[in-house]
Structures are given as structure tokens and as C-alpha cells.
Amino acid sequence: MNWRKSFYLSFIxxxxxxxxxxxxxxxxxxxxxxxxxxxxxxxxxxxxxxxxNPRVEAAVRGRKNQDPYLRNRIPQSVEVGLVRNPSxxxxxxxxxxxxxxxxxxxxxxxxMGEILxxxxxxxxxxxxxxxxxxxVAISRRTGALFPVSQVLHVRGATPxxxxxxxxxxxxxxxxxxxxxxxxxKSKSGQVLSAYNELAQKGLKVELEVLKxxxxxx
Numbered sequence: 001m002n003w004r005k006s007f008y009l010s011f012i013x014x015x016x017x018x019x020x021x022x023x024x025x026x027x028x029x030x031x032x033x034x035x036x037x038x039x040x041x042x043x044x045x046x047x048x049x050x051x052x053n054p055r056v057e058a059a060v061r062g063r064k065n066q067d068p069y070l071r072n073r074i075p076q077s078v079e080v081g082l083v084r085n086p087s088x089x090x091x092x093x094x095x096x097x098x099x100x101x102x103x104x105x106x107x108x109x110x111x112m113g114e115i116l117x118x119x120x121x122x123x124x125x126x127x128x129x130x131x132x133x134x135x136v137a138i139s140r141r142t143g144a145l146f147p148v149s150q151v152l153h154v155r156g157a158t159p160x161x162x163x164x165x166x167x168x169x170x171x172x173x174x175x176x177x178x179x180x181x182x183x184x185k186s187k188s189g190q191v192l193s194a195y196n197e198l199a200q201k202g203l204k205v206e207l208e209v210l211k212x213x214x215x216x217x
Contacts, residue, residue: 073144074117074124082138083129088195090148091209094137099126101133102147117145132189137209149208150186152194156204157182170194 083098090096100116101124108115108123112133117124124145127133135148151173154161157180165184166172174183186194191207198205 073142076143078116079138079143084138088192088207089205090137090207093141094139094146094209096148096207097136097138097145098129100124100136100138100145101127101131102136102145103133119145122147135192135207137207147210148191149210150188150191151183151208152186152191152198153206153208154182154184154198154203155206156180161203165198 082100085096085098088096101113102122103112103125105118105121105123108125113125113127115123115125124136136145137148138145154165157165157175159177162172162175162182165182170184170186172182173185175181184194195205195207
């Protein structure tokens with residue numbers, strides 16, 4: 001029995017050493033196995049940043065970078081005083097204004113009228129209702145102002161109607177025979193009189209509102 005007792009006792013120092021290793025506390029504050037955001041390396045921080053909506057960035061950068069469809073808006077207090085002409089058909093979602101005209105900034109002179117808006121190289125100003133400047137339409141949804149093109153769209157234009165208008169001096173801009181869609185271009189300052197003339201002939205006419213990317217004057 002003595003040899004067995006001696007054998008077991010020989011393991012006591014080993015157990016004591018293992019216990020010391022297992023229960024020794026590390027020096028300094030405890031650290032978790034997961035890095036916090038601030039502890040991430042610099043090259044990794046950019047990867048976890050949230051993406052900002054382009055429209056939000058545009059709003060922060062300033063009005064000049066806003067959507068061009070919204071940049072042309074005028075104050076509501078000014079909009080309510082404008083005279084609309086619902087009898088003239090223009091591009092869907094817009095109404096023609098009787099007392100507002102547009103002209104390139106380089107051509108504007110103070111005597112033309114009070115400026116309402118300057119945008120995309122154009123000046124929008126108050127004008128007499130019988131003016132011969134570029135007509136202006138307003139968006140029903142946003143209250144933004146847009147110039148009206150010299151092009152008139154005639155729907156239901158048969159080949160005979162097309163030939164008749166060309167004989168009368170109208171210039172063809174576009175014609176789609178299967179759809180019976182004819183676009184003619186009026187002379188400068190005469191788009192409204194041309195509209196009235198075609199409408200009186202019983203034709204379905206529509207004026208074209210120019211979008212910010214259009215350059216068809």
C-alpha cells in the first residue's frame with residue numbers, strides 16, 4: 001500500500017500547478033473578443049458607412065443641384081396671382097399662363113416686365129396677356145415654370161390634312177403617318193396665334209412644354 005500512496009502523492013504538485021494556471025486572472029482591464037466601431041482599422045470604417053440618398057445629398061449641397069423639375073418652382077404667394085388659360089391644351093400636367101413670358105437671359109431687358117424666376121439660362125417675367133414672347137406653362141403638381149416650344153402637335157392628321165397645312169405655309173417638324181401625328185413649327189412669337197388658327201379648323205392641337213433637358217425653341 002505504501003507504494004500506491006507514494007504514487008498518488010506524486011501528482012499533487014502537478015495538480016496545484018494546473019490550478020494556478022487555470023485560475024490566474026489577466027492583468028489590466030478585460031477586453032471582449034468583438035471590436036467596437038471606434039476600434040476598427042481606418043481602412044475598414046468606410047465600408048460600413050450608410051449610403052446617402054442622392055436626393056438628400058442634393059438638398060444638403062444646395063438648391064443649384066436640385067432636381068431641375070423642382071428648381072423652377074415659384075413661391076405659392078406669387079403663383080396664386082397668375083392668370084391661367086385652361087382653354088389652351090398643353091403637355092399633360094401643365095397649364096398655360098396668360099400673363100407670364102420667358103426669354104433667354106441674354107435677351108432680357110428691364111422694360112419687358114417684372115422678373116418672377118431665373119433658371120437654366122431663362123428669365124420668366126410678367127408680360128401683357130397679348131405678348132409675343134415665348135409662352136410659359138406651369139406644372140400643376142410642383143408649381144414650376146417651363147417655356148413652351150414653337151412646335152405644335154396635331155393629332156388625327158391624315159395625309160390630306162398634312163398636305164393642306166404645308167400648303168398654308170406651316171413647316172413640318174415630324175410626321176408619323178400610321179399614328180396620324182403631325183408636328184409643325186410656327187414662326188417665332190406666333191405659336192399662340194398658330195394654335196388658335198389650327199383649333200378653329202377643328203384640329204386637335206397641343207402645345208409642347210419644354211422640359212429642362214430640351215432645347216427645342
